Amino acid sequence: MVDSNRSADSGAEAGLVKASADTVAEFDADKKTALQHIQHFLHGNPAMVPVIILFVSVVAFRLIAGERFFTAFNLSLIIQQVTIIGFLACAQTLIVLTAGIDLSIAAIMVLASVVAGKFAVILGVPSIIAIPCGFVVGTLGGLVNGLLVTRLRLPPFIVTLGTWNIFFALVIWYSGSQSIRSQDIDKIAPVLKIFGERVSIGGAVFTYGSFLMVGVFLVIWYVLNNTAWGRHVYAVGDDKEAAELSGINTNRLLLSVYGVAGFIAGIAAWVSIGRVGSVSPQSFYDANLDSITAVVIGGTSLFGGRGSILGALFGALIVGVFSSGLKIAGVDVIWQRFAIGCLIILAVGIDQWLRRVSA
Secondary structure (H helix, E strand, C coil), rough: CCHHHHHHHHHHHHHHHCCCCCCCCCCCCHHCCHHHHHHHHHCCCCCCCHHHHHHHHHHHHHHHHHHCCCCCCCHHHHHHHHHHHHHHHHHHHHHHHHHCCCCHHHHHHHHHHHHHHHHHCCCCCHHHHHHHHHHHHHHHHHHHHHHHHCCCCCHHHHHHHHHHHHHHHHHHHCCCCEEEEEEHHHHHCHHHHHHCCCCEEEEEEEHHHHHHHHHHHHHHHHHHHHHHHHHHHHHHHHHHHHHHCCCCCHHHHHHHHHHHHHHHHHHHHHHHHHHHCCCCCCCEEEEEEEHHHHHHHHHCCCCCCCCCCCHHHHHHHHHHHHHHHHHHHCCHHHHHHHHHHHHHHHHHHHHHHHHHHCC
């Protein structure tokens, strides 16, 4: 009797096992729409957003502005025009990745160019010493911002808004509001203008400064993606408190980021002398906003922790393509700024849309 009951129970269990589902759990990964797949892809590859916008922009302006836009000379001219903005956007991206912002980066660059130019041309200091002095001024300017942010714990926006005015006041004081003429630079310190020299490749014309800009971007890209310092930059920008708990010295890291950004501004100062042909205390006064524009359009989040340094390069090129294309199409300067403004809002909207993936 007992054996027959056990046999019946075993048969029932076997039936239940046989009738049970073959799968343990079912996920909705395969149920994503095409738009959601695109959203996830762009979230994991933030540099692709500006690449797509750049490609669409080039095609659109080829249709709107005609063949004059899509020539090797004009496309290379765009790269020349965005060289300085590209340098500043590279420096700005490092700071934005830490959830900060630098409104003084252009003023640091101009101050460094004035110091290097005055040392070399007015004071007769050898160029091999005057140019590094510009690098030192740029680095010190960045470190001042970093110390105020880390030691006094002041918001980066307020700190750099203040130092923007301070650095420009120093520029006007030290230069006496006087530019150093191109003829004097050619006569006394021509090496200051070396990055303005041009080289022709096919129908395209590039400056040495353009090649240096690309080189700086590649170096920073490598550092951000292949070193502990680069990973810490993203970690601090994503969640500073969590980064501190994981053992990262966040104050030291932020100080180094501002210092590196200042050093890049020092390099930009040297290149700007070749780009402009002179040392002018009034040049690139509004380059702060242009650098931030390139960073935002390049897909770097203003909330920190997400973005690509190469995206800033593409962002600068997008601004250049828009400016050149609209100019060739005969659009007024006012509407060019209008279009750039719309582009910024679109870029921020895309960033918010992509952030919903991790929400």
